[in-house]
Amino acid sequence: MKKDLRVIKTDRNIKNSFIKLLQNKSFEAVTVQDILDEAMINRTTFYNHFSSKYDLAENLASEMLGKFDQALNIRFDSPDINNDIFEKINKIGKILSENHHVILAMWDVYTETVHLYEDMISLLRSRVQTILNASASEFQLELAVSNLMTMLRRILTDKDADAINLHLEVISFFETYLLPKACGRYFANGK
Numbered sequence: 753m754k755k756d757l758r759v760i761k762t763d764r765n766i767k768n769s770f771i772k773l774l775q776n777k778s779f780e781a782v783t784v785q786d787i788l789d790e791a792m793i794n795r796t797t798f799y800n801h802f803s804s805k806y807d808l809a810e811n812l813a814s815e816m817l818g819k820f821d822q823a824l825n826i827r828f829d830s831p832d833i834n835n836d837i838f839e840k841i842n843k844i845g846k847i848l849s850e851n852h853h854v855i856l857a858m859w860d861v862y863t864e865t866v867h868l869y870e871d872m873i874s875l876l877r878s879r880v881q882t883i884l885n886a887s888a889s890e891f892q893l894e895l896a897v898s899n900l901m902t903m904l905r906r907i908l909t910d911k912d913a914d915a916i917n918l919h920l921e922v923i924s925f926f927e928t929y930l931l932p933k934a935c936g937r938y939f940a941n942g943k
Contacts, residue, residue, distance in 0.1 A: 763801055765791050767854075770808055774857040779809065809861050813868040816855050820872050823847040828879045845907055852908040873901055 769790035773782045784805055788798055802808040823844040848855065859869040877897045884893065903922060 759801075762793065762797060766793065766798060766801055766808065767812055770805070770812070771854050771857045774860065775853070779805075779861040779863070806863060806865065809858070809863065809866045812854060813858050813861070813866045813871070816851060816858055816868055817871050817875065819847060819851055820855075821875060824875065824879050828883060848904065848908060856908055873897060876900060 766787065770782070770787055773786055773790055777786070782805060784795070784798060787805065787808070788795060791798075802811065826843050826847075827840050855868070858866070861868065877893065880896050880900075881888075881893055884896075888896070
């Protein structure tokens with residue numbers, strides 16, 4: 753069943769308003785009333801879409817984790833894992849850059865059920881671990897994941913296209929040359 757365009761637009765408006773508020777206030781300080789005022793909607797409309805601000809945060813975190821998973825699929829699930837690493841990393845950068853303001857805002861939200869940053873680390877860790885199999889120590893795995901997440905944060909926070917391209921090149925270099933040496937194997941080949 754196709755969703756009504758008005759429902760889609762209202763849903764997007766609520767999410768965008770919430771993210772805008774998170775750029776100026778902590779999650780704890782944002783109230784449903786703040787969201788209503790920012791989105792210029794009434795309480796009934798909000799509750800037709802979300803049961804609470806926590807539900808809204810869970811929805812956004814899940815959506816962003818899905819986009820991150822989609823981006824990782826480009827890098828780790830393709831049959832030609834060794835080919836065009838830089839091109840793949842550019843595609844990942846594009847997917848994540850399109851959602852940078854949402855990802856960055858949601859990284860600061862931490863509740864019992866919402867912990868996007870940790871979920872992204874866990875997802876990346878499992879993908880890297882699959883590629884490395886048993887050949888990497890816990891330290892090497894942690895080193896790889898923390899470096900990749902640090903570079904990802906730089907990509908998401910940097911506004912300059914040249915700087916973003918440089919970060920993407922660094923990730924490509926890291927995956928192609930540094931990680932294989934650190935782990936004593938060829939990460940890029942998946943061997």
